[in-house]
Amino acid sequence: MTTVPHLRTEIPGPRSRELHAQREAAVASGFGITLPVFIERAGTSTLEDVDGNTLIDLASGIAVTSVGAANPVVRAEVAAQLDRFTHTCFMVTEYEGFVRVAEWLNEHTPGDFDKRTALFSTGAEAVENAVKIARAHTGRPAVLVIDEAYHGRSLLTMAMTAKEHPYKTGFGPFPEAVVRAPNANPLRGQGADAALAEIERLIAEHGPEHFAALVVEPIQGEGGFVVPAPGFLPGLRRITDAYGIVLVVDEIQSGLGRTGMLFASAHEGVAGDITLTAKALGGGLPLSAVTGRADIMDAAHPGGLGGTYAGNPLACAAALAVFEVLDDPGLLPGVTGIERSIRRHLEPLVDELAVVAEVRGRGAMMAVEFADPGTLAPRSDLAQRVAAACHAAGVIALTCGTHGNVIRLLPPLVIEEAVLEAGLDILTASIRTVVAEEAAA
Structure with missing residues (x-):
C-alpha cells in the first residue's frame, strides 16, 4: 500500500x-x-x-461510510439491485429488500420484545417519525430532549437540537412542546443523580401526562461526543417506565458498530422502546430506520407513515451488505x-x-x-x-x-x-x- x-x-x-x-x-x-x-x-x-x-x-462522511466509502460488498449488492430496478415506492408495490432490512434490525436492535421497523431516508425523518409514533401511542404532545443534543435540520428536529448556530439561526419559529433537560456531562461536573433529579422535577412541573417521548443520544454526536455519566441512561429508563413515556434512543451516529458494540446503548445495558438508526445503515446511500416495540410501532394508522423514497431498493441492498460486513466476527x-x-x-x-x-x-x-x-x-x-x-x-x-x-x-x-x-x-x-x-x- x-x-x-x-x-x-x-x-x-x-x-x-x-x-x-x-x-x-x-x-x-x-x-x-x-x-x-x-x-x-x-x-x-x-x-x-x-x-x-x-x-x-478520519470522518467517514460523518459516520456514514463506516464500512468504507468503496466497500466491495456494498458496491456488488447495489450493482446487482441496479440491474433489477431502482425504485417502485414501497407504498405502491413491495420488494423483498425492505422486509429483509427490517427483519435484521428487529433481531439485532436491543430489547427482548417483539419489534417492528419502519424505513425512511434521513436521520431527521427517523426522529420525526419516532415522535409521531410516540404521540400516536400515548396520546400526549410533548417531547423531552437532552441539553447539547443534535437531532437534525427539519423544523421539529431543529427545535429538539440544542446548538443555535449554524443550525437554528434565522429559521424560527420552531414547533412547541419541546422541553430541554440537563445532560450528565462528567467533564463539566454534571453527575447522573443531579441530572436525573432535575428531569424528574421537569416532568412533575409539566405533568407526566404532557410527555409522549424522551429522546436521547447514548453518546452525543454534534454536542461533543459526550459519554454520559454512569447511571444516566439506566436512570432515564427507570423514569420513562415510571411515567409511561416512550424512551427513544437516537443511535443515528453511534449505532451499527461505531462504539465497538452494535449499539452504544448496549454498553449501559439499556434498550429503548424505540431505537433510531441512519448514517452507517445505508453504507453511503440514504436510509434510516425506526425500530421499536411492536405495540408502539403499530400505533400509527395505515397510511400514517411513509415517504416516496422511504426504504429505496438500492439503499436496502446497501444496508444488507453493511449487515454482512457487521456480521464478521x-x-x-x-x-x-x-x-x-x-x-x-x-x-x-x-x-x-x-x-x-x-x-x-x-x-x-x-x-x-x-x-x-x-x-x-x-x-x-x-x-x-x-x-x-x-x-x-x-x-x-x-x-x-x-x-x-x-x-x-x-x-x-x-x-x-x-x-x-x-x-x-x-x-x-x-x-x-x-x-x-x-x-x-
Missing part, C-alpha cells in the same frame, strides 16, 4: 479550487464545507481527490482496537498540554476537547486550527461540540492499522504545534 497521506499538491489543489469556484456559482451558500476538495475515488480508509492527493479519512473487536490506538496517541496530551481538557468516547467514536485550564472555557479557536493543520497535512478531521471546541474522530470501522497510525501521528503533531504556537504568541 502506498504510504498515506500522499500529497501531490497543496490542499486544496488547483483542480479542486477550480471546481469549488464553480460550486459557489451553482450551489446555495447555505451548504457548509469542512474541506473544499473534490473527491475522485475512494479506498478502504482513504479518499483521492481530483488533483491526485490521497487523504486519510472480527469486526467489533477491531473497533475496540481502534479505540486503544486513539487513546494511546491522545491521552498523554491531557497531562502534557493544559488546554487538552479530555479525551473521551468509545470504539471508533472518539474526541478530544480543548478548553482553558481551571475555567474550562471552550477553546474553539484551537480546535479549528488543529483541524486546519490536519487538513493541510492530508488528514480529514472534523470539529464538533456546542461551542465548536472538540475534534471528533470517526474513522471507518475497517481502517487499516497503518493508515490509522499515520493519521493519529499527524493529529497529535498538529495539536502540539498549534499549542506551541499559542504559547509563543
Whole structure:
C-alpha cells in the first residue's frame, strides 16, 4: 500500500479550487464545507481527490461510510439491485429488500420484545417519525430532549437540537412542546443523580401526562461526543417506565458498530422502546430506520407513515451488505482496537498540554476537547486550527461540540492499522504545534 497521506499538491489543489469556484456559482451558500476538495475515488480508509492527493479519512462522511466509502460488498449488492430496478415506492408495490432490512434490525436492535421497523431516508425523518409514533401511542404532545443534543435540520428536529448556530439561526419559529433537560456531562461536573433529579422535577412541573417521548443520544454526536455519566441512561429508563413515556434512543451516529458494540446503548445495558438508526445503515446511500416495540410501532394508522423514497431498493441492498460486513466476527473487536490506538496517541496530551481538557468516547467514536485550564472555557479557536493543520497535512478531521471546541474522530470501522497510525501521528503533531504556537504568541 502506498504510504498515506500522499500529497501531490497543496490542499486544496488547483483542480479542486477550480471546481469549488464553480460550486459557489451553482450551489446555495447555505451548504457548509469542512474541506473544499473534490473527491475522485475512494479506498478502504482513504479518499483521492481530483488533483491526485490521497487523504486519510478520519470522518467517514460523518459516520456514514463506516464500512468504507468503496466497500466491495456494498458496491456488488447495489450493482446487482441496479440491474433489477431502482425504485417502485414501497407504498405502491413491495420488494423483498425492505422486509429483509427490517427483519435484521428487529433481531439485532436491543430489547427482548417483539419489534417492528419502519424505513425512511434521513436521520431527521427517523426522529420525526419516532415522535409521531410516540404521540400516536400515548396520546400526549410533548417531547423531552437532552441539553447539547443534535437531532437534525427539519423544523421539529431543529427545535429538539440544542446548538443555535449554524443550525437554528434565522429559521424560527420552531414547533412547541419541546422541553430541554440537563445532560450528565462528567467533564463539566454534571453527575447522573443531579441530572436525573432535575428531569424528574421537569416532568412533575409539566405533568407526566404532557410527555409522549424522551429522546436521547447514548453518546452525543454534534454536542461533543459526550459519554454520559454512569447511571444516566439506566436512570432515564427507570423514569420513562415510571411515567409511561416512550424512551427513544437516537443511535443515528453511534449505532451499527461505531462504539465497538452494535449499539452504544448496549454498553449501559439499556434498550429503548424505540431505537433510531441512519448514517452507517445505508453504507453511503440514504436510509434510516425506526425500530421499536411492536405495540408502539403499530400505533400509527395505515397510511400514517411513509415517504416516496422511504426504504429505496438500492439503499436496502446497501444496508444488507453493511449487515454482512457487521456480521464478521472480527469486526467489533477491531473497533475496540481502534479505540486503544486513539487513546494511546491522545491521552498523554491531557497531562502534557493544559488546554487538552479530555479525551473521551468509545470504539471508533472518539474526541478530544480543548478548553482553558481551571475555567474550562471552550477553546474553539484551537480546535479549528488543529483541524486546519490536519487538513493541510492530508488528514480529514472534523470539529464538533456546542461551542465548536472538540475534534471528533470517526474513522471507518475497517481502517487499516497503518493508515490509522499515520493519521493519529499527524493529529497529535498538529495539536502540539498549534499549542506551541499559542504559547509563543
